[in-house]
Amino acid sequence: MKTIVHIPNVNARESLKDKEREVNEILHGLGEWKGLDPATGFHLVQARDGRTLKVADLVDDSDPARRSRVLTALKDPAQKNNRDHVDIIIALGMAKEGFDWIWCEHALTIGYRSSLTEIVQIIGRATRDAEGKERSRFTNLIAEPAAEQAAVAEAVNDMLKAISASLLMEQVLAPRYEFTPKNIGPKEGFDYGAEGYKDGGHNIGVNTDTGQIHVEINGLVTPQSPEATRICKEDLNEVVTSFLQDKTALERGLFDKENTLPEELTQLRMGKIVRERYPDLSDTDQEAIRQHAIAAMNITQQAKLALAQADANGGAGDGTVQGNTALLDGVRKFVNVRDLDIDLIDRINPFDAAYAVLAKAMDEKSLRQVQASIAAKKVSIPEDDARELAKRALQFKNERGRLPDINSADAWEKRMAEGVTALARYRAQAKAAQAQGKSGNG
Known part of the structure; x- marks a missing residue:
């Protein structure tokens, strides 16, 4: 895949404390180094399959002239639509020197970046539209806490932040939802499928012009003021961002599931965040925003789980649904099997899908070590x-x-x-x- 590799900051736990060595090891891992392209300054590396990979090194700043040549080559407008111009870019900080590489398919970041804004920008590099590019990937490699370690707090902290960033990007990249109470009727501009809108049915509407998904929810509180209505339509991601950066919610939702009720996260933690963000709104408006934010997050996560289960069972998740329709397909799978109710949504742990991924990625011993570390901090009701x-x-x-x-x-x-x-x-x-x-x- 066309990839930007961000090596770790020298102060990160993942760093070898020698950036030149790190770049050389990456080049060695790719294949046999064949020299520099005199025109672009790109490294030429012969891969094991015989291809010659072009690698742009933005880490080495010992030769200003060569670095300038590499940046000029990356910014060359004549090469913007040339997919074969460069294959891999290696950077230290966020690659923000002004070039726009639309062909990037994979942002591989080693070590957690402390700025959520930087992570969003890094991922943004891989989400540019390009002909024939159907999907992109973001990978964040972080140090797994060793099960033998007595002190795992720092590694756990980085892990929580990386998970937070991953969930946030899923939410940011998801289509916007239009939530309404049950049976208010079809919304103009939305397509409800071949059979159309059905009274009392599980209706999912899609606006093909805006990409919005209309979902009906029993018991949903409707915002009363124009400001609360605007927030529910435009600013839910900001509310979800605050929730995902709430360390208590992350810790309890991911690693203390046995002792944490979903409602403690969906009602108490999210409710507190909404009240602190919008103290001037009425209780009704605050509750409407809370419900809309939790619905957006939980439906996105449950759609992911529905697709993963379909893949595991060899069902409709066979790869035929791609791109922007994948999440919609998951939403339909989730909604079609149940009558959505706000109480039901409040009873779902928003981190279920993340935990399912994490449990597969970590060995059981390490996972239990992290769970024990967080459970030990259990406090009485504040x-x-x-x-x-x-x-x-x-x-x-x-x-x-x-x-x-x-x-x-x-x-x-x-x-x-x-x-x-x-x-x-x-x-x-x-x-x-x-x-x-x-x-x-x-």
């Missing part, structure tokens, strides 16, 4: 979470006519009851401290 659980408990009481039961078999009902108890304890402690303060002043 006061903010207790307050939010108490609010959810009040909503539960309004709907069911009773408070949540701490002995309930339903885990979420039990958690809400625990939140009410915890909040009562926090308030009692505050009251006692206040009384003690008055007594001391007396």
Whole structure:
């Protein structure tokens, strides 16, 4: 594949601390070095299959004249549409020197990049449209925490950030959703398939002009204000970005699944993020934004899982669906087997698909080491979470006519009851401290 390789920063755990050696090892791995092209400054490497690969080295800055020649060759407008002009580019920082390589199919980045913006730009290099290019790939190689290590916190931290970036890019590259409550009728400009829109059916509409997907959800809260409506239509990715960068959500959702209810992520963590981002909006608007953001994230992830399962079973995931239609096919598989309800969506862990990939990529011993490291940090219910659980408990009481039961078999009902108890304890402690303060002043 036409590839940009980003070698690690010298301070990264993955670095050999010698950038020239790293470039030489990459060239050696590709094949036998045959010299430099005098016109472009590209390395010429004969691969084992006999091809001569052209490799642009943007790491070596010891010879300014040669580096300038390489950059000039990469920027040459006459070569922009020539797929065979260069095969591989090796860079240290983000390759941002002004050239636009539309043929890039693979961004291979070694070591986590601390800036999410930089990762988005790196991936953007591989997502340019070019004739005959049907897909692109982003690979981030990071140090796997060794199971023998006593301290794995730093490696785990990098892993969480890399997963966060990967999930974010899936969300950014996904089509925009148009979510509505159930049975409001077809939306203008959307195609609902050969049978059209069906009242009471599992309707999926596609706007071929905009790429939007219309999905109906039972119990979905509709935004009331123009600003909340705008956010639900245009800014959901910003909300999802904040959620994916929430370390607590990532840790609990990925590596403490046994002890973390999905609602703690979808309702508590996402609810807190929305309230902090949009404090001036009403409770109804905040809940509408929360629901829309979780729906966008969970439907994208479940669509991925549906496609992966179809591939595993030798079903419709046989490679016949490609490009932009792949995610739509996964959404249809997910939605067609169930009547979508916001309560159902809230009961799905948003990191299920990521965990499925991770469990295959890591050996069981290392995975358990990471899980143990994160589970060890388990804390009691924080006061903010207790307050939010108490609010959810009040909503539960309004709907069911009773408070949540701490002995309930339903885990979420039990958690809400625990939140009410915890909040009562926090308030009692505050009251006692206040009384003690008055007594001391007396």
